[in-house]
Structures are given as structure tokens and as C-alpha cells.
Amino acid sequence: MVMTTKRWRIEKPDETIVKTFQKELNIPSISAKILAARGFDTVESARAFLNIDEKSIHDPFLLHGMQQAVDRIHQAINNDEKILVYGDYDADGITSTSVMMTVLRDLGANAAHKIPNRFTDGYGPNERLFREAHSNGFQLIITVDNGISGNHEVQVAKELGMDVIVTDHHEIGEELPPADVIIHPRHPEGNYPYGELAGVGVAFKVAHALYGDYPKHLLEFVAIGTVADLVPLLDENRYLVKQGILALQKSSRPSIKALSTVTSTKQNEITEETIGFSFGPRLNALGRLGDANPGVDFLLEEDQASATTMANLLNDKNKERQGIVSDITEQAVAMVENIDEISNSQVLVIAEEGWNPGVVGIVASRLVEKYYKPTIILCIDTEKGIAKGSARSIEGFNMYQELAKNREILPAFGGHPMAAGMTLAMEDVDELRERLNQQARACLTEDDLIPILQVDIPLKIDEIDTDSIAEVRELAPFGMSFSKPIYGIEDVHIQSMRKIGANEDHMKMEIGQPNATIDAVGFHKGYLVDELTYGINVSFAGDLQINEWNGRKKPQFMISDVRTDEWQLFDLRGIRQVARWLQTVPVEEATFIAFKPDTMQFYESLIPKQIIPYSDELVIENVSPYIVLLDMPQDVHNLEALLSSVKPTRVYAHFYIPDSHYFDGMPTREQFGWYYTFLNKRREFHLRQHLNDLAKHKGWSRDMLIFMTEVFFELGFVTIENGLAKIVEDAPKKQLTSAVAYKKRTQQMDLEQTLLYAPYKDLREWFDARLTAQTVSEEEQ
Structure with missing residues (x-):
């Protein structure tokens, strides 16, 4: 049995829908199953999905405030006002900034961009940076992929005399910032048809409105930012990404060519996975380690040599980020393995001074993958006395709701069921761990802690x-x-x-x-x-x-x-080199069983684990479901009793015997007769001196002659003393088959035929008949 470490959930798409899709849409069964599994239940909805086109692009002026935003930006351009595009430090923010900078430059604006530093400025609008913008003569700030929660900072900008246009897609709070215009697909006063645009999608809509035409030349940026930000790939997003990937495959942008080269990607084979696993992480690495502004310069670079240099910088930063993630993950794992209060908790809360806050979310994800427990990774700042970090969760534990139960020790937190960020006093870390552990024990079952596939x-x-x-x-x-x-x-x-x-x-x-x-x-x-x-x-x-x-x-x-849910038979028969077959056995999990004392003596120095001798009193609790049968049982009933008691899920059959009789066979009656006649004529025969010569003369094996002599001895036909066999006069007639040696050899040959020399298929059937019989018997009880 192979015990997967995951709970498999196998969904079965509606076969009627699948067959209908195959017929009506002329698609293979696999494609039809995917559509049915993704919730499409009518031919019309599936056809619309398959045939998505430019009609999916909604009019940008349906976004609340778009006309006012366009008017204000054109006014700034016409008056040569300085415009600051204020972005975010992730891939969505970098591409959003690139989109906005492109349209502003194309329209002749006097524009610059600024992305805050994650470590010194934090996320979103920053008062110091807004004041700095004012002192540098900027009159209009356009935020991209941020700003909706920057109420205080936007108020400061307004008080300084600057105008602010917020473009964002993040969750809207109870109070909107006092910006001149807010462009948001879920604006409470708007009715935009699709509310799940990424930040770069919102910036793209603004660009569309400013150009007055659909800006296809910006689709590469839209695809990168949308995929990297993990927003739903449906409706408008789906079309933008689909077209953006096609644009990426044919792009002449130096940055895209350089990214393809540095990631060893064939440009014409770029997919959403290329973005998610190659392009996105390299752009994100900048903001995770420091200044993300070079990411915008890179995407907008027009010189191929410069773009190549910058792509190598991004690649180096990503390698550096990977190294930091690996180091912190290694430290965090060591803490889980060695600190009882952490390892025994249902929620892993791990904190350490000096960890990079830009990567702790990745580390938390790594630990969830390893331990499948909700995980919080915190960076301790001893100067400020705070712990700041990220959380990742598992199904069944709503991280946001569970954190919300601890508001009194969490002055700042946010997120959703599967991920969150937080800041708390460093002295409250242990308290948070203890509370969340108690909360998890109340809502998580043992099955909940098994990962789902x-x-x-x-x-x-x-x-x-x-x-x-x-x-x-x-x-x-x-x-x-x-x-x-x-x-x-x-x-x-x-x-x-x-x-x-x-x-x-x-x-x-x-x-x-x-x-x-x-x-x-x-x-x-x-x-x-x-x-x-x-x-x-x-x-x-x-x-x-x-x-x-x-x-x-x-x-x-x-x-x-x-x-697999079936028991398994591993055939180790005939492999003499112990090291060769032992490496295929999970030694720590297996129980090694010997039926004969000689076998234990032979293997005790070769196998790095205790060998258990078989006996009727064998304690089954000491036997794992993985059993290694080192040798042949003396009686088949011994093996059957073992199987009945242990009910193994894996059987490793070695069946070592020092001397096999199977191929020698059983001497015929004629051979027994000739040998008895020979002894009777000689009256006595010195076995030690002449047995080898007789074996050579007859072409028989020495072992066969010894066996026949033993049978004669047991039946009282001969006596043996000091190696001399003598005929017993007038010995009573007895059947050869009545001798114990004869019976044991017959039994041994039958066992060898059944267990040692049978084809694998026959041996499995032999075991299967006995293990299946046990299962049926238990079900009938």
C-alpha cells in the first residue's frame, strides 16, 4: 500500500453535460470535463467562454469618476504640471506604474514615478513621500495599485495644495480617502460591470480613456501584473491576459526579450505559468529586498543592451531573494523541530529578530506545505518593540476571523481567510501563539490537518x-x-x-x-x-x-x-547480496521476521535493525504492517498464522534458505532400491571415506545420498556409528514415506515450490487468497 500524505478529493463532472459539450462545441472529452468541472452548465455559457473577444472589454467611462480623472489629467498635461505616478512595490504595482507612465509620456505629460520602499516607507501612501513630492513641485499625484486606504496621507496632500487621483482595486474601507477622483471597479457609487480588475487593469482602463482608443501596446504589462497579482481570470481579466500573453509571445520590447533570455524561456512559448513562476517573481524580488523603482525603468527601457543588464540585475535579486527565503525557512523549520511549544501547537507562530519582512509570506507558505498547519512568520524589531509579519492558512481555519478574535493584542492586521498580515507588540507573540492554538483545537479535526489534493x-x-x-x-x-x-x-x-x-x-x-x-x-x-x-x-x-x-x-x-489501497508484495527472492535488496526496504518502518534461529544468526550483523523470531506467542503489537520475511517457514501454517494476525500492507519476501532441495528433487523408488541393495551387499559402508566416490559413480548429489541414508536410519534399515553405516538384519518392512526425514523433505519441497520458486503472479495469488479471506471473514462478522 502506498499511503499518500494527502486526502484525495476526486470530483466527477456531470457526464450528461460533458457529452453535450463534446457534441455541441466539438471539443474533446478532456476539455468538456474541464468546463463542466469549472461550473459551466449550458452550451451558451461555455461557448461564450470559449469565444471570448474584444466585446468583453467594457467601456472605461463606466468606471465612476473616469471622466473627471481624464479631464484633470489632460488639464495637467496642457498646463505642463508636474505629475507623480505613485505605485506599489509588487509586480502589479510595477506594471501599473509602467502603464500609467507610458500613457502620460505618450500624451506629452511632465511625469515621474515613485514607488515606496517596503522597509522604510511601508505599503501605500506615505506622508513623508507626499510632502517630498510637494517640495519638488508636483501638483498632481496619481496612485496606482494603492491609495484606497490612504485617508490621512491623501488629506495631507490636499492640505499641501496637490490634487490626488486614486486608482486602486484593493478592499474599500468604511470611509473613502478625500481624493479629487477615485477610480475603483467596486466604487460604492459606481456600477462597473466587473469588479475584479487587478491594479494594472484599473491603470489600463485609465490609459484607454486617456488615449480614446484601446491601447493594445500595453497588454504585455497588463498580463504580467494581472497574473502575478492572483486576481480571478474571468470576464475582462481573462481577455486581457489571453491577449497579453499573445502580445508577450511576439513582443519587440527589450525588457520582454531580456526577461525571456534570463529565464531561459522561448518567447513564443510564454504562458501564464511563465509569468507566474518566472517573470513575476523577478519583478517582485526588487520590492522584497529594497527599491522597486528600477523595475519600472526596466519595463520601459528602449535599449536592448541596457534591458539585458537590468534583467540580469533582476535575476540576481531573485537569486538573492531565494537564498534569503531558504535561510529563513531553514531556521524556522529548526525552531519547529526543536521547540516544543511551537511544534506542539496547531498553529505555527514563529518569530525571530533580523528576518527580512519582505519574504516572510513566502516562508509561511513553505511551512504550510511542509507541516500543513496554519503558519505565522514574524520579524522582531527590538528597537520599536514590535513583531511584524505574514500568515498563511489551511482549509478549515479562517485566518482573518481567528485573528479578529484577538484584536486587543493585534493593533494592526488585515487579510482574508487564507492569508493575512499583522503587527503586534513583541512581548505578545507567545500569547498570540497560545490563543490561536486553543482556537485551532476547537475548530480543526485530525482530518483537517491532512493536506487536500x-x-x-x-x-x-x-x-x-x-x-x-x-x-x-x-x-x-x-x-x-x-x-x-x-x-x-x-x-x-x-x-x-x-x-x-x-x-x-x-x-x-x-x-x-x-x-x-x-x-x-x-x-x-x-x-x-x-x-x-x-x-x-x-x-x-x-x-x-x-x-x-x-x-x-x-x-x-x-x-x-x-x-493505492491494495496490499503489495515485493519480490526479494534470489537476491543474495543483502546490501542490494536492503536498500529497497523502508528499514525504520519495517519488521524483519525469521522463522529459523540459524537465519537470525546469519543476518544479525547484516541488518541494522532487530530481527524478531517467529513463534506462536509473537506479540503482534511489535510487528508493523510492513513485514520482511527473511526465510522460509518450517510449516506453511506458521506463515498463514502470521498473515492472519498482522494483516500486512506490504510483504517483502526474501525466503532465504542455505540449502534448497527443490532442484535435487525426491529420490525415486528405484534409486532408493538400488542404494539399499548396494548397502545390503556390502553389509557395511564407510560414509566419510566413500560417499563422495559413490555419488560421483552414480551421478547423484552427495546430499541425496545423505538424505537416503537418513531415511534408512529412521526406518531402522541401517545403523550409523562413527560414520559407518551397517545393514540391520531382518529389519521390519516399512513405507519410505513414513520416515520423518522423508516427510520433512516433501514438505520443504512443496514449500519451496509454492513460495520460493513460484512465478511472481502465482506467489501474489497465494498471499492474496489468504489476505482476502481474512478481509471477507472480518466483514462477515
């Missing part, structure tokens, strides 16, 4: 081909509210499997169902080759990919998780 597109292998995989890309982009599918292939058989890679870290398989097979690859899953066996039903979760090699294209399943 949502398998939402179950497939049969015969549905999968290169054409259907290619058509799935027509549904892209995937992201928030239209998540990338996780495919499941249930109850397949492994046709072949092997470890691949220089260090054999990875795995390649062929898996099959009746009449269909597919190649499957598991990166960093080479260990599964030692945990999976043939002949069982296995389920796989993962992604689909087209593998192209030497001009030939084949579908390929990329494995993310594996599950």
Missing part, C-alpha cells in the same frame, strides 16, 4: 492523445477562479517502471488500462519504484504534457501524487 478531472487513458492535450491550451489562461486542472487516472496497472536521472531521483513508467497505455514521469519520485509493485490497481494524480523526441510527439502524464 483536489483531483477534479478524472480520465481514462484512452481519452488522452496529443490533439486533446493541445486543445486544452485553448481553454487557457488558467489561474484564480479558473484553476489549472489536476487530472486523475484511477485503477491502472503498472506495465513497466524504472528510476531515471544521474542520481536515479526520478521515475519513468508505463501505465495501462484495458486497450490503452501512457508514459508517466515523476520528477523527484524515484523512490516510488521501491514502493510500488506490479499486478495491483494504482491511481495517479498529475498533469498532461506532450513529449516531443526526434520529431515524434507522444502524450505523457506528469505524476504529482500516487495512491
Whole structure:
């Protein structure tokens, strides 16, 4: 049994809807299943989604205040007023600033940009920076991707005589800032058709209104900012990103070409995943480590050599960020592993002085992945006496609501169910941990602390081909509210499997169902080759990919998780080198069992774990569900009793025997007869001196002659003394089969045939019959 560490939730799309979509939309079953799983239930809604076009772009003047904003900006341009574009330090903020700077420059504005420093200025409008802008002669401030919560700072700007236009998409508080104009897709006095634009989407709408025409040349920025900010990829966002990705693939911008080069991306193959995992993190790295303003300069750079230099800077910053994240994660993990009050808590609250506050959210996510517990990572500032950080949560624990129960020790916090940020007094960190732990114990069950794998597109292998995989890309982009599918292939058989890679870290398989097979690859899953066996039903979760090699294209399943509920038999028979088979056994989890004392003596120095001798009094509590059968039982009933008691989920069958009789066979009656006649004629025979010569003369094995002599001895046909065998005169007639040695050899040969020399399939069936019988018996009770 392979025990996945996750709870699989396998969703089954409505088959009627799937078949209707296939027929009416002329799409493969995989695409139809994805649409059904994403909530589309009519052909009309699915067709509209598939055929999204420029009609999805809403009139920018539907945004409340847009006309006033456009009038004020044109007035500033006409009067040569200095305009400050005030952005945010993440990828959405950088691209928003780039969009606004582009349109202002194109219209001849006297404009500059400013992005606050995360560490010295904090998030959003900053009074010091606004006063500095005033002293530098700026008359109009346009915020992008921030400002909706900057009530005090906007008031200061107004008092200084500057006008302020706020463009933002974040949550609106109870009171709006006193800006001259607020452009927000969810403005309480507005009725804009779509409220989930990213900050760059709002800036793009302003640019659209200022140009008076749809600014396609800004779509690259919109795609980067929208994907990186994790807003829903539906409605207008979906069209903007879809078109933006196409623009990125063909872009002549030096910055995009440089980003593609530095990330080893083929520009014509850019996707939303390229943005999310390559472009976005490099832009974000600037703001996480310090000044994000160079990000805007980079995106707007017109010289290729300069853009390449700046792209390398972004890459270096990202590597630096990765190193910092790794260091803090390592320290945080060490604290979880070594500090009881942290490790024993249902909510991990970890604080340390000197940690970079720009990356603690990433660290919190890493720990949630590792421990699957709600996690808060805090940076302690001893000079200010505060702890500041980020939280990430799991399903079932609403982080925002649980933090809200502790307002008296959380003077500043915000967020949503799965993520939050906060500031508190450093002396209250332990108190917060204790409170949240108690709250978690009240609302989280043991199952809640097992990570969930949502398998939402179950497939049969015969549905999968290169054409259907290619058509799935027509549904892209995937992201928030239209998540990338996780495919499941249930109850397949492994046709072949092997470890691949220089260090054999990875795995390649062929898996099959009746009449269909597919190649499957598991990166960093080479260990599964030692945990999976043939002949069982296995389920796989993962992604689909087209593998192209030497001009030939084949579908390929990329494995993310594996599950089987069946017991497994691992065949270690005949492998003499202990080190070779021992490395395939999970030693710490397994119980090594020996039926014979000689086996224990033989292996005790070779196996780094205690060997348990089999006996009728074996304490089952000491036996794990992973058992290693080192040798053959003396009686098959011993093994059957063991299986009945332990009910193993894994059986490692080694069945070592020092001397096998199976291939020697049982001497025939003629052989017994000849040997008895030979002894009778000689009357006595010196075994030690002449046995080898007799074996050579007859072409028999020495062991066979010793066995026949033992049978004669047990039946009273001969006596043996000091190696001399003598015929017993007038010995009573007895059946050869009545000798104990004869019975033991027969039993041993039968056991060897059943357990040691049987084909794997037959051996598994033997075990399966006994383990299945136990299960049926238990169900009947």
C-alpha cells in the first residue's frame, strides 16, 4: 500500500453535460470535463467562454469618476504640471506604474514615478513621500495599485495644495480617502460591470480613456501584473491576459526579450505559468529586498543592451531573494523541530529578530506545505518593540476571523481567510501563539490537518492523445477562479517502471488500462519504484504534457501524487547480496521476521535493525504492517498464522534458505532400491571415506545420498556409528514415506515450490487468497 500524505478529493463532472459539450462545441472529452468541472452548465455559457473577444472589454467611462480623472489629467498635461505616478512595490504595482507612465509620456505629460520602499516607507501612501513630492513641485499625484486606504496621507496632500487621483482595486474601507477622483471597479457609487480588475487593469482602463482608443501596446504589462497579482481570470481579466500573453509571445520590447533570455524561456512559448513562476517573481524580488523603482525603468527601457543588464540585475535579486527565503525557512523549520511549544501547537507562530519582512509570506507558505498547519512568520524589531509579519492558512481555519478574535493584542492586521498580515507588540507573540492554538483545537479535526489534493478531472487513458492535450491550451489562461486542472487516472496497472536521472531521483513508467497505455514521469519520485509493485490497481494524480523526441510527439502524464489501497508484495527472492535488496526496504518502518534461529544468526550483523523470531506467542503489537520475511517457514501454517494476525500492507519476501532441495528433487523408488541393495551387499559402508566416490559413480548429489541414508536410519534399515553405516538384519518392512526425514523433505519441497520458486503472479495469488479471506471473514462478522 502506498499511503499518500494527502486526502484525495476526486470530483466527477456531470457526464450528461460533458457529452453535450463534446457534441455541441466539438471539443474533446478532456476539455468538456474541464468546463463542466469549472461550473459551466449550458452550451451558451461555455461557448461564450470559449469565444471570448474584444466585446468583453467594457467601456472605461463606466468606471465612476473616469471622466473627471481624464479631464484633470489632460488639464495637467496642457498646463505642463508636474505629475507623480505613485505605485506599489509588487509586480502589479510595477506594471501599473509602467502603464500609467507610458500613457502620460505618450500624451506629452511632465511625469515621474515613485514607488515606496517596503522597509522604510511601508505599503501605500506615505506622508513623508507626499510632502517630498510637494517640495519638488508636483501638483498632481496619481496612485496606482494603492491609495484606497490612504485617508490621512491623501488629506495631507490636499492640505499641501496637490490634487490626488486614486486608482486602486484593493478592499474599500468604511470611509473613502478625500481624493479629487477615485477610480475603483467596486466604487460604492459606481456600477462597473466587473469588479475584479487587478491594479494594472484599473491603470489600463485609465490609459484607454486617456488615449480614446484601446491601447493594445500595453497588454504585455497588463498580463504580467494581472497574473502575478492572483486576481480571478474571468470576464475582462481573462481577455486581457489571453491577449497579453499573445502580445508577450511576439513582443519587440527589450525588457520582454531580456526577461525571456534570463529565464531561459522561448518567447513564443510564454504562458501564464511563465509569468507566474518566472517573470513575476523577478519583478517582485526588487520590492522584497529594497527599491522597486528600477523595475519600472526596466519595463520601459528602449535599449536592448541596457534591458539585458537590468534583467540580469533582476535575476540576481531573485537569486538573492531565494537564498534569503531558504535561510529563513531553514531556521524556522529548526525552531519547529526543536521547540516544543511551537511544534506542539496547531498553529505555527514563529518569530525571530533580523528576518527580512519582505519574504516572510513566502516562508509561511513553505511551512504550510511542509507541516500543513496554519503558519505565522514574524520579524522582531527590538528597537520599536514590535513583531511584524505574514500568515498563511489551511482549509478549515479562517485566518482573518481567528485573528479578529484577538484584536486587543493585534493593533494592526488585515487579510482574508487564507492569508493575512499583522503587527503586534513583541512581548505578545507567545500569547498570540497560545490563543490561536486553543482556537485551532476547537475548530480543526485530525482530518483537517491532512493536506487536500483536489483531483477534479478524472480520465481514462484512452481519452488522452496529443490533439486533446493541445486543445486544452485553448481553454487557457488558467489561474484564480479558473484553476489549472489536476487530472486523475484511477485503477491502472503498472506495465513497466524504472528510476531515471544521474542520481536515479526520478521515475519513468508505463501505465495501462484495458486497450490503452501512457508514459508517466515523476520528477523527484524515484523512490516510488521501491514502493510500488506490479499486478495491483494504482491511481495517479498529475498533469498532461506532450513529449516531443526526434520529431515524434507522444502524450505523457506528469505524476504529482500516487495512491493505492491494495496490499503489495515485493519480490526479494534470489537476491543474495543483502546490501542490494536492503536498500529497497523502508528499514525504520519495517519488521524483519525469521522463522529459523540459524537465519537470525546469519543476518544479525547484516541488518541494522532487530530481527524478531517467529513463534506462536509473537506479540503482534511489535510487528508493523510492513513485514520482511527473511526465510522460509518450517510449516506453511506458521506463515498463514502470521498473515492472519498482522494483516500486512506490504510483504517483502526474501525466503532465504542455505540449502534448497527443490532442484535435487525426491529420490525415486528405484534409486532408493538400488542404494539399499548396494548397502545390503556390502553389509557395511564407510560414509566419510566413500560417499563422495559413490555419488560421483552414480551421478547423484552427495546430499541425496545423505538424505537416503537418513531415511534408512529412521526406518531402522541401517545403523550409523562413527560414520559407518551397517545393514540391520531382518529389519521390519516399512513405507519410505513414513520416515520423518522423508516427510520433512516433501514438505520443504512443496514449500519451496509454492513460495520460493513460484512465478511472481502465482506467489501474489497465494498471499492474496489468504489476505482476502481474512478481509471477507472480518466483514462477515
